[in-house]
Amino acid sequence: MDLLTLLGSILPRDGVLTGTDMAGYVQDWWGRQQGQALCIALPRDTAEVSAIVSACAAAGHGVIPQGGNTGLTGAASPASTAGDRLPVIVSLARMRRIRDIDVANFTISVDAGCILADVHAAAEAHQRLFPVSLGAEGSCQIGGIVSTNAGGTNVLRYGSTRENVLGLEVVLPDGTVWNGMKGLRKDNTGYDLRQLFIGAEGTLGIVTGAVLKLHPLSRVHATAWLALDSPASALAVLNRLRATCGERLTTFELLNAAQLAAVVACQPKLRVPVEAPWHLLVELADMTEAGSLEALLFDTVGEALSGGELLDAIPATSDSQRAAYWALRHGTAEANRSSGVVLSADISVPVASVPAFLENASNAVRNVFARATTMVVSHMGDGNIHFGTHFDTADWQAMRDPAATTLAVRRIVNDCADALGGSFSAEHGIGRKLTEELAKRADPAELLLMRRIKAAIDPAGIMNPGCLLS
């Protein structure tokens, strides 16, 4: 029996998509990578995932796990050329069950296909918080954020996805199911397999379920929009806020004027609260004491104003104002997709090196591409910078070799991160976009260990071929 027929016998009629029905699945979020696949398989439970993977392994076809397909490095969508045995995309979209919520244990157990925003809502109904939050939360899935080790806007306080997963269920490359769905805060019984699958981008198995760590839900927020003359001033403000507010500081996002202009061009209803070269969105959150939380923020911001670190500060005085500030921040991804061509790097450096990186990288790009604009949106509290190099459409279309430009910009920016002890992929992962960068920049001992681990767990190379390790 050929693989397609076999998959048809495992899944219901509408559980296998081929031909033009695959359109929404074979293209990445950017719309730049149009791939080839044998079919899309839509399992309803872990047993079906296991049967699909077993069938693919037996037939020697690759398996590409796919969540909400909102990743930014092409990890969940196939390459455009894939040889004679096309991969099967396994979409977790039909596995959306919230299995259990244990309020006293501060845990929630979910299928991998659950939408992140649905998990937020389920937790909040019990006065609990699942803290991983990002622009795509309305469509990205838990299996995707686990496999990417997604970051987002709350990492400063709560850590990345990695710090917020207690247990996993994974279908291994031979179809075996590893049940690691423990909801324990401490468990030192051997190697931490969970952490190995987190961030592995589906190259070691398919995550089918997760036990997530919940936190007490903050009831009170204090939010402000701050205007600054430089990233160095932002660093001073960050140090002030951490010293006075500690863990209350949840959000510390830096944007430059060009980035905000692109957001407003894309969403004309939005307005930037004040003109300035640099902007910060800061937010505190706490369980209690509305008045004193605002006072804490105002006092600290007031000291920063007196100290000359800020040009202006505009607290959010209503929920709608707070939402408007966040809309500006969350509008960056869509703006960068639709505004000319933005070559986006996702780098990180030690926090104190953020100003140096921004200056070095902007200058280095400008020296080669004088007409490019730098767009910055940074989870500055984590040292994470989404450094966009923007070309307007006419300039891009006039370019002789766009692929060479893409690579050149990538190398220039990533070299600047390297020089400061940084990373060329802070939170978006490697996918199919950055395999060459990984091979070029990783410590050889590190690459060798990764290859040995891949070979030990997936000896036939079935899982997500071409992703992460090329």
Next chain:
Amino acid sequence: MDLLTLLGSILPRDGVLTGTDMAGYVQDWWGRQQGQALCIALPRDTAEVSAIVSACAAAGHGVIPQGGNTGLTGAASPASTAGDRLPVIVSLARMRRIRDIDVANFTISVDAGCILADVHAAAEAHQRLFPVSLGAEGSCQIGGIVSTNAGGTNVLRYGSTRENVLGLEVVLPDGTVWNGMKGLRKDNTGYDLRQLFIGAEGTLGIVTGAVLKLHPLSRVHATAWLALDSPASALAVLNRLRATCGERLTTFELLNAAQLAAVVACQPKLRVPVEAPWHLLVELADMTEAGSLEALLFDTVGEALSGGELLDAIPATSDSQRAAYWALRHGTAEANRSSGVVLSADISVPVASVPAFLENASNAVRNVFARATTMVVSHMGDGNIHFGTHFDTADWQAMRDPAATTLAVRRIVNDCADALGGSFSAEHGIGRKLTEELAKRADPAELLLMRRIKAAIDPAGIMNPGCLLS
């Protein structure tokens, strides 16, 4: 050249210990495991560690990394029978350099041999906190807490060691040095090797350096001793405190009367503040607002008193009273080492199952060993219980087969944890003590993955043989 001669050529004269000079290194903390080793090697830097490991690998001798030798499962000390090629113990005690502290980045880079308490002090000098805290902090080393993934009394708020390590330097089983000393909060460039070495108990390599995550230092504490009639009441109090205080709740430690009696018997200067069957030590910490932090604790405790969950509550009104409360808590390990024989299990269960576990396990042990006493000290906020079964010395000496009793108690207690979805080793690891339990209780898919990873990274089985995987 034989291995001992070769090691003598790598290290200075006093860097290789043999014969009776090995006494302090070949015995575990409990004094129960007296082992055999070829020698103790005392390298001064990473290059020496690399040379030692290369020499041992070439000669086919095992390597046992040792930190402060305060572990409780015998991971750092050799077995009593070790065949014809005795292992070399590599003590990191001479590698105690604090390499760098980056205040703005909230990171500290240290040699693996640094004492935990010295790292605390170095961080505090810059108004920073390294949160991993445990009874042995005056002698345990960073390499040890990393390799054990140590927990302790601050996990509820700050996580285990695993959540507080950003980078590692590791000497691999062939002597290669992997330099992963990055101080980045976000770095998604491939498999997270760091997390694989954390908690691997030295079976995949020797940790020689670490970059640790620091936090804002709390300046204000509010501490109370609470008396209760049952663990179920403690659970109600925990839920109350998390709801009102959120992340301010740093410590939530449950002890029973028998455990406290053993501490006081061992340290007669200490006094238990109040008589009751169950006791809690709770502590809040914050950056600011001394008055309101105490008020927050008092209000919440007051509601718990009114709600009938507490028998009594005694806030610490001075630093010395706070220190006295902590002395009771930190006295348990020493008390359990010197008071008759305490068979100690280190289990975890979902937090809401702590009362059920305590009842089930106490009854199950009492049914078989009627004269044994249950001693409980629990990081209850993490669902982690150190469940001690105490025999007085006369009873133990009269026992026909003490080894069989040890095993029987272990099995009874761990079965109770298993039945509640728990773990038989929450924070102490596997070591040489629990390899049989791991083989017996782990999911077969999980064990197979662990063995494949071990074989992929340490194909010759040089690193810490007999530890973790037997």
